[in-house]
Amino acid sequence: MGKVKKKVKVIKIDLDKCNGCRACELICSAFHANPKYSSNNPERSRIRLIRDPLRDVYLPVYAGEYAKAECMGRDKYVIDGKEYDECDFCRASCPSRDVFKEPDSGLPLKCDMCEDDPPQEKPLCVQWCINDALIYEEREEEVEEEVKQEDIDIGLESMVDKYGLQKVIDTVARMSKKG
Ligand code: SF4
Ligand code: SF4
Numbered sequence: 001m002g003k004v005k006k007k008v009k010v011i012k013i014d015l016d017k018c019n020g021c022r023a024c025e026l027i028c029s030a031f032h033a034n035p036k037y038s039s040n041n042p043e044r045s046r047i048r049l050i051r052d053p054l055r056d057v058y059l060p061v062y063a064g065e066y067a068k069a070e071c072m073g074r075d076k077y078v079i080d081g082k083e084y085d086e087c088d089f090c091r092a093s094c095p096s097r098d099v100f101k102e103p104d105s106g107l108p109l110k111c112d113m114c115e116d117d118p119p120q121e122k123p124l125c126v127q128w129c130i131n132d133a134l135i136y137e138e139r140e141e142e143v144e145e146e147v148k149q150e151d152i153d154i155g156l157e158s159m160v161d162k163y164g165l166q167k168v169i170d171t172v173a174r175m176s177k178k179g
Contacts, residue, residue: 002145005142011134021130024045024134027128028125047061
């Protein structure tokens, strides 16, 4: 299999510039509302702000992968003398907390880099952050070419046409036993 170029999208977060305005939460939740822009509930946002003005803590965190179970341990960071709470930097939608869960259904939320319909050229949270705390960057990386599901389907269909479904199932079962 050959190598292909893949676009990697990155949002760099400059904590020194974030003032906790929460515009990023607002636009993200509005863009992903159904119908679009019909509400702006931060609980539905894929970016959440950890905010503690008395300690000068403003930390935007993006929703990442869904985690079925919580971690065995917890992390706590101290940066520039400021102690962050346990799990503050974690992006997971996990059972240990309410963040990154759709409030009505409880379904996990995940940042899609605003590729939702219509896809945005630049993430909206970045566009709405007037303090330039969120900086969008793109780069290209070479990765192994993925086998497309469509190609597998076509290949399987032609084998089923030629040998019949049962024979293909038996062959796959035999191969997986060898394994
Ligand atoms: S990139 Fe788009 S989906 Fe992700 S947090 Fe920002 S506004 Fe929300
Ligand atoms: S819009 Fe920018 S400055 Fe405002 S809370 Fe979000 S990251 Fe911070």
